[in-house]
Amino acid sequence: xxxLQRQSPFDVILLDIRMPKLDGFGVMxxxxxxxxEDYVPIIVLTAQTDEDTRLxxxxxxxKDFVTKPFNRTEVLNRIRNMLEVRLxxxxxxxxxxxxxQRVRERTLELQRRASRSCxxxxxxPSSATTRPASTSSA
Numbered sequence: 001x002x003x004l005q006r007q008s009p010f011d012v013i014l015l016d017i018r019m020p021k022l023d024g025f026g027v028m029x030x031x032x033x034x035x036x037e038d039y040v041p042i043i044v045l046t047a048q049t050d051e052d053t054r055l056x057x058x059x060x061x062x063k064d065f066v067t068k069p070f071n072r073t074e075v076l077n078r079i080r081n082m083l084e085v086r087l088x089x090x091x092x093x094x095x096x097x098x099x100x101q102r103v104r105e106r107t108l109e110l111q112r113r114a115s116r117s118c119x120x121x122x123x124x125p126s127s128a129t130t131r132p133a134s135t136s137s138a
Contacts, residue, residue, distance in 0.1 A: 001027065002034055010041070012082045015062070017046040017053060028060040039089040041082045045070065 013031070017024035024044060031040050044057045047068040054065050063085070064078050 002030060005031065005034065009038075011086055012041045012043065012079055014043050014045055014079075017044060017048055017057065025056065025060050028057070028062060032061040038093075039086060041086045043075075043078060043082055045075070 015024045015027060019027075022030075024046070028040075028042060031042065040061055040063075042062045043064045043066060044062040045066050045068060046053065046057075049067050057065055064082060066075055066078060
């Protein structure tokens, strides 16, 4: 699952808690560890309705929770909402990357200007003039 996620990140993940070998909590942990700070859009679908399961799923990285049996229209709306949130996260990340690039470029430009200004100042003669010592005849 992780190689596939790395190759082509999922837009939304529908995940059951009860699965053979690796349960949904384990899958969420792996996805969260692998994603780092990236937004992982997980909707948990499960028959477990106890509060501990819900809270644990949300703590492990689920962004939404739907219990079985579920209403098809409700789940489709939740998926649509999650896709919208995922899109907005991507846009914000892209805008942040663009702004960071602009800041780097502007910083370099300002550093170059400051360097040229310092070099030009060093080449200019000093503005303070030396006066010859006056001899007073009293």
